[in-house]
Amino acid sequence: MAQVEATTERVIAADAETVFDALADYKEVRGKVLPGHFSEYEVREGGDGEGTLVHWKLQATSKRVRDCLLEVTEPTDGHLVEKDRNSSMVTTWTVTPAGEGRSKAVVSTVWNGAGGIGGFFERTFAPKGLGRIYDELLQNLATEVEK
Numbered sequence: 001m002a003q004v005e006a007t008t009e010r011v012i013a014a015d016a017e018t019v020f021d022a023l024a025d026y027k028e029v030r031g032k033v034l035p036g037h038f039s040e041y042e043v044r045e046g047g048d049g050e051g052t053l054v055h056w057k058l059q060a061t062s063k064r065v066r067d068c069l070l071e072v073t074e075p076t077d078g079h080l081v082e083k084d085r086n087s088s089m090v091t092t093w094t095v096t097p098a099g100e101g102r103s104k105a106v107v108s109t110v111w112n113g114a115g116g117i118g119g120f121f122e123r124t125f126a127p128k129g130l131g132r133i134y135d136e137l138l139q140n141l142a143t144e145v146e147k
Contacts, residue, residue, distance in 0.1 A: 004113040006130035009106040010138040014145040016078065016103035020095040022145050023105070024049035024080055026072070033140035037133045050074040054082075060129050088112040105141065107134045 027047035046052035052072040070082040080093040089111040
């Protein structure tokens with residue numbers, strides 16, 4: 001099994017603290033900025049960063065739906081980590097200043113991919129598909145915090 005990784009980034013016209021706080025707000029903001037690929041969104045514990053337990057289904061393709069139960073940690077300032085209890089998937093959000101009143105948000109997801117021919121297709125196409133999904137999410141986040 002090879003590790004598969006998808007990374008997307010966007011510069012947002014809001015300061016890093018505002019962007020990070022919005023990303024970490026699973027109660028109000030996160031559910032609003034998720035694109036249509038996400039369903040059954042539910043905060044099960046917490047709701048504000050560290051200690052949050054959140055559930056959703058991610059439909060990456062017409063046939064591929066991933067049931068995610070994510071534990072949220074904040075290992076360092078500006079970093080939010082979501083570890084899926086149902087798989088090897090780990091998503092790391094990093095928000096850093098990018099000039100006055102601007103920030104750079106980077107989302108990176110890694111997981112252990114399948115072996116064989118299925119794994120080849122997963123390593124080839126999954127990062128691009130997930131990248132498009134996260135690009136839409138970051139655009140929705142930017143729209144939310146740039147109000």
